[in-house]
Amino acid sequence: MIFERGDIGVDNVRFGEQTTLENKVLFLDKKALITFLLSRDTHIAKCVVSITRPGDSTRILCVKDVVQPGSKVRGDRLGEGRRHVLKNVAIVTCGKIVGYQEGIIDMSGEGALYSPFSTTFNVVLDIVVVPDLTPRQHEETVRKAGLAAADFLGETTQAVTPDTVHPFPALEKEPISSHLPRLVYLYMLLSQGLLHDTYVLGRNAREGLPRIIDPLVLLDGAITSGNCVSACDKNTTWHHQNNPVLQELWRRHGRDLLFAGVVLCTEPVRLSDKETLAETSIALVHELNADGVILSKEGFGNPDADQMLLTRGLEQSGVKVVAITDEFAGADGFSQSLADSTVEADAVISVGNANERILLPPMEQLLGPINDLSKLAGAWPHSLHEDGSLEVELQAIIGATNELGMQRLSCREV
Amino acid sequence: MEHRYRVIHCLNQFFGGMGGEEKAYQPPQLFEGARGPGMLLENLFPNIQVAATLVVGDNYLADKTERALREILALLTPWYAAESADKPKFLLAGPAFNAGRYGIACGAICQMVQKEFSIPAVTAMYPQNPAVIEYKKNVFIVRAGKDVMDMEEALRNMAVLGIKQLNGEELDPDRDHYIPHGQRKNYFAEKTGASRAIDMLLRKLAGKQIHTECTMPLFDRVEPAPPVRDMASARLALVTSGGIVPRGNPDRIEAASASRFGTYSLNGLSRFSSETHQTAHGGYDPTFANDDPNRILPLDVVRELEAEGAFGSLHDSYYATVGNGTSVANADRYGFEIAKLLLADGVQAVILTST
Numbered sequence: 001m002i003f004e005r006g007d008i009g010v011d012n013v014r015f016g017e018q019t020t021l022e023n024k025v026l027f028l029d030k031k032a033l034i035t036f037l038l039s040r041d042t043h044i045a046k047c048v049v050s051i052t053r054p055g056d057s058t059r060i061l062c063v064k065d066v067v068q069p070g071s072k073v074r075g076d077r078l079g080e081g082r083r084h085v086l087k088n089v090a091i092v093t094c095g096k097i098v099g100y101q102e103g104i105i106d107m108s109g110e111g112a113l114y115s116p117f118s119t120t121f122n123v124v125l126d127i128v129v130v131p132d133l134t135p136r137q138h139e140e141t142v143r144k145a146g147l148a149a150a151d152f153l154g155e156t157t158q159a160v161t162p163d164t165v166h167p168f169p170a171l172e173k174e175p176i177s178s179h180l181p182r183l184v185y186l187y188m189l190l191s192q193g194l195l196h197d198t199y200v201l202g203r204n205a206r207e208g209l210p211r212i213i214d215p216l217v218l219l220d221g222a223i224t225s226g227n228c229v230s231a232c233d234k235n236t237t238w239h240h241q242n243n244p245v246l247q248e249l250w251r252r253h254g255r256d257l258l259f260a261g262v263v264l265c266t267e268p269v270r271l272s273d274k275e276t277l278a279e280t281s282i283a284l285v286h287e288l289n290a291d292g293v294i295l296s297k298e299g300f301g302n303p304d305a306d307q308m309l310l311t312r313g314l315e316q317s318g319v320k321v322v323a324i325t326d327e328f329a330g331a332d333g334f335s336q337s338l339a340d341s342t343v344e345a346d347a348v349i350s351v352g353n354a355n356e357r358i359l360l361p362p363m364e365q366l367l368g369p370i371n372d373l374s375k376l377a378g379a380w381p382h383s384l385h386e387d388g389s390l391e392v393e394l395q396a397i398i399g400a401t402n403e404l405g406m407q408r409l410s411c412r413e414v
Numbered sequence: 415m416e417h418r419y420r421v422i423h424c425l426n427q428f429f430g431g432m433g434g435e436e437k438a439y440q441p442p443q444l445f446e447g448a449r450g451p452g453m454l455l456e457n458l459f460p461n462i463q464v465a466a467t468l469v470v471g472d473n474y475l476a477d478k479t480e481r482a483l484r485e486i487l488a489l490l491t492p493w494y495a496a497e498s499a500d501k502p503k504f505l506l507a508g509p510a511f512n513a514g515r516y517g518i519a520c521g522a523i524c525q526m527v528q529k530e531f532s533i534p535a536v537t538a539m540y541p542q543n544p545a546v547i548e549y550k551k552n553v554f555i556v557r558a559g560k561d562v563m564d565m566e567e568a569l570r571n572m573a574v575l576g577i578k579q580l581n582g583e584e585l586d587p588d589r590d591h592y593i594p595h596g597q598r599k600n601y602f603a604e605k606t607g608a609s610r611a612i613d614m615l616l617r618k619l620a621g622k623q624i625h626t627e628c629t630m631p632l633f634d635r636v637e638p639a640p641p642v643r644d645m646a647s648a649r650l651a652l653v654t655s656g657g658i659v660p661r662g663n664p665d666r667i668e669a670a671s672a673s674r675f676g677t678y679s680l681n682g683l684s685r686f687s688s689e690t691h692q693t694a695h696g697g698y699d700p701t702f703a704n705d706d707p708n709r710i711l712p713l714d715v716v717r718e719l720e721a722e723g724a725f726g727s728l729h730d731s732y733y734a735t736v737g738n739g740t741s742v743a744n745a746d747r748y749g750f751e752i753a754k755l756l757l758a759d760g761v762q763a764v765i766l767t768s769t
Contacts, residue, residue: 113602181616181620183612244607244608244609245608245611247608248606248608248609248612249612252612257616291619293615294608294611294615296608320615320618322612322614322618324607325628327598329598333598334551334596336631337628338631341630341631342630345630347614347624348626348627348628348630349607349611349614352600353599356599394600402607403607404607404608405606405607405609405610405611406606406607406608407607408602408603408605408606408607409600409602409603410600410601410602410603410610410627411598411599411627412599412601413594413596413597413598413599414585414586414587414595414599
């Protein structure tokens with residue numbers, strides 16, 4: 001059994017009469033997309049579709065999720081056959097602020113260095129919902145519109161030969177004898193309810209986790225984001241689709257490590273739930289005979305406790321851990337940066353101080369609901385300067401301190 | 415011709431050649447040229463000339479800090495504020511090694527000089543020197559050994575760091591041997607976080623040295639003491655971080671970040687009242703505490719229990735400080751000091767209240 005992912009890069013994305021991919025140019029029939037989205041969800045009152053490209057003087061505001069378009073070209077089951085993806089195209093959904101935690105993407109300037117989505121061609125959906133929806137319904141509408149639009153664009157990849165095909169063979173069920181260390185990926189999903197939800201195989205992650213899961217299923221898009229958490233360390237659907245820990249473990253599998261499997265776990269709210277979850281997750285890691293564990297995270301504050309419980313328990317039971325986290329060390333960098341700690345966490349990757357401030361230059365074009373600007377988490381009432389420049393904490397930029405380790409940003413003591 | 419750097423060097427009475435402890439209250443004095451370690455510095459760096467040496471008794475500076483700094487400023491101003499092109503370009507202080515008061519002197523002088531004259535100032539200390547915590551945030555402190563054995567190395571690193579600062583070169587705590595300022599700063603690493611994580615894990619599993627990117631803050635965890643065996647004959651004391659003090663706050667315990675604790679008599683008191691006691695604590699609404707201080711430190715109930723014979727006797731003093739924003743290091747120290755007093759007075763049990 002093997003799963004293949006075919007990457008297709010485009011040179012440009014433009015509006016056209018039809019939605020098709022020709023000679024590396026993706027044409028999008030805007031009207032057809034809007035009709036499609038409105039017809040499948042009566043909660044959408046209005047949808048404005050824009051295209052923005054790397055290097056544009058464009059700022060996208062109140063971004064909720066980012067999704068990579070793609071489609072299954074072979075195989076009926078998740079994690080089998082082949083999926084084609086538009087490597088450098090992304091669906092970006094925006095909407096009115098609901099959770100105070102929507103973020104920014106800058107397509108050029110200083111801010112572009114911090115987000116992976118300044119390098120993708122972005123199809124931006126600015127979605128206005130019908131009146132009187134609950135926040136939950138609002139978010140569900142926007143989330144599903146993003147996923148549907150990604151399928152809509154993904155259809156264009158069906159008859160196209162990918163630039164590269166990455167084969168991912170199934171992990172051997174029986175432990176192979178090897179001197180290479182066995183690494184397990186413990187993948188924490190934010191799942192606290194109240195707009196802090198992640199979906200696995202279409203179900204809320206709060207049900208049925210922790211569990212061991214076939215990594216091929218994850219590569220085939222099993223996880224979608226439903227999270228209104230800080231933009232910087234929210235794992236968007238795109239991040240789950242392109243999880244860098246998974247990809248790196250696959251790439252090095254059999255070379256300097258043995259990729260022994262993935263355990264998915266949640267980040268619950270109650271302490272007793274956290275303790276039970278840690279215990280069960282650790283047992284699953286042992287079932288996979290792990291020597292070492294990579295522990296990624298989503299969010300900050302409360303989830304720090306989960307990460308520390310897992311680290312402590314694993315280390316005490318003889319499994320070495322490297323945990324990935326971002327920091328909230330204050331704007332001046334002098335505060336203690338985590339909400340919890342444990343001596344066993346002696347190997348931590350820092351993906352940056354999210355409180356550090358950045359001055360984003362004025363942009364010619366603003367996309368998304370621009371009136372909500374100063375309500376973004378990481379902004380403050382005087383964030384927007386008269387010349388249109390915007391001073392924010394990195395916290396406000398989508399993916400800036402991604403805790404799957406997508407970015408090169410780090411933090412050190414000086 | 416190689417560039418020549420003129421500096422002013424600061425030393426305590428001992429290294430400045432004035433004497434030992436008996437000269438520790440020596441007010442600041444300025445001497446032309448190098449003294450003691452300054453001469454070694456000139457030997458190590460032919461392009462560095464010590465224009466003058468400032469010598470100050472370390473007790474004098476630690477005890478009369480404000481006055482001493484004013485006097486030092488007056489001595490240094492003619493040099494650093496001079497119009498001459500030949501004026502000294504930076505300041506070196508110490509090394510102070512593990513000497514606490516000398517460390518305070520070096521830290522305080524460097525901090526003042528860089529602020530007043532906008533020039534680099536560098537000192538060197540043993541990382542556990544108590545002055546490090548106070549000054550590392552604002553001052554470049556080169557990592558030095560415990561004692562003079564490390565003099566040459568420390569002087570060398572101090573001078574190089576001063577020159578680098580003067581030239582506006584990029585500095586790094588590891589490469590340039592200074593104690594980090596405690597500030598977290600972002601930078602772009604060569605590899606992604608995911609890739610660094612896997613590299614680190616493989617190194618850890620291979621038993622190789624790893625450098626965590628985020629050192630855990632370590633919280634002290636106190637093991638609870640075993641239960642008191644015989645409460646009926648135990649001597650009980652009251653201790654609070656809730657700021658209950660006699661009216662008028664005689665020890666002037668700060669409302670936040672307390673610098674002391676107070677010892678107060680309970681003789682003849684059956685309960686606290688708003689006439690006799692108050693709270694000194696900031697950070698919470700004091701109305702209810704001032705209205706009835708027993709709400710924070712329940713002397714009233716303790717006296718009732720004493721009458722019932724629930725415990726042997728009540729210690730005749732109580733101890734109070736303010737928890738609001740008080741550093742862990744200070745709180746730790748008050749705890750030790752109070753415990754010592756309690757043990758000396760034969761106390762076996764304590765009721766510790768906070769807010």
